[in-house]
Amino acid sequence: MKKSILLLAVTAMFLGACGNNSNKDTTSTNTKTVATGNEAVVTLSSGDDMKFDQSEIKVKAGQTVKLTLKHTGNMDATIMGHNFVLLASGVDFDGFVTAAMGAKATDYIPASMQSDVLAHTKVVGGGETVTIEFTAPAAGTYDFLCSFPGHSGLMKGKFIVE
Numbered sequence: 001m002k003k004s005i006l007l008l009a010v011t012a013m014f015l016g017a018c019g020n021n022s023n024k025d026t027t028s029t030n031t032k033t034v035a036t037g038n039e040a041v042v043t044l045s046s047g048d049d050m051k052f053d054q055s056e057i058k059v060k061a062g063q064t065v066k067l068t069l070k071h072t073g074n075m076d077a078t079i080m081g082h083n084f085v086l087l088a089s090g091v092d093f094d095g096f097v098t099a100a101m102g103a104k105a106t107d108y109i110p111a112s113m114q115s116d117v118l119a120h121t122k123v124v125g126g127g128e129t130v131t132i133e134f135t136a137p138a139a140g141t142y143d144f145l146c147s148f149p150g151h152s153g154l155m156k157g158k159f160i161v162e
C-alpha cells in the first residue's frame with residue numbers, strides 16, 4: 001500500500017514536470033524516450049523478473065539525457081538490485097561484468113574501471129526510483145547493462161546515439 005502511494009506520487013511529479021511538453025516525439029513507438037529540444041527524458045523499468053523493459057534506447061548526440069530507472073518489483077536491493085550502467089565504446093563487456101561482481105561497495109562499478117563508464121545510477125531495490133542526468137556521447141552504439149552479479153545476461157541493451 002505504501003509503495004503504491006509512493007509510486008503514484010512519483011508518477012504525479014513526473015506528469016507535472018512534463019505537463020507543458022507539447023513537443024513529444026510520436027514517431028518512436030518502441031522506446032520510452034521523450035525528446036524536447038536538447039533534452040531526452042528516458043524512463044527505464046525493471047522488476048523482480050530481472051529484465052529491462054527496453055532493449056534499445058535512442059537519443060541524439062549532445063542531448064542532456066535525464067534517465068530514470070524504476071524498480072517495479074518488491075525484492076530488496078541486496079537480493080534483486082538493479083542499476084543502469086552505460087559503457088564507453090570499445091569496453092570489453094564480459095570483462096567489465098566480471099570485474100563488477102566484486103565491486104559491491106561501489107554499486108558494482110569497479111573502481112579501476114571508472115573511465116570505462118559514461119554514466120551510471122546507484123543500485124536500487126523494489127519500489128525505488130533513481131534519476132541521473134548526463135550528456136549523450138558522440139554518435140554511435142553503446143552497451144548498457146545492469147551490473148548486479150548475474151543480471152547482465154538478461155539485463156542489457158543498446159544505447160544508440162544518433
Ligand SMILES: [Cu+2]
Nearest residue numbers: 081082146151
Ligand atoms: Cu539488475
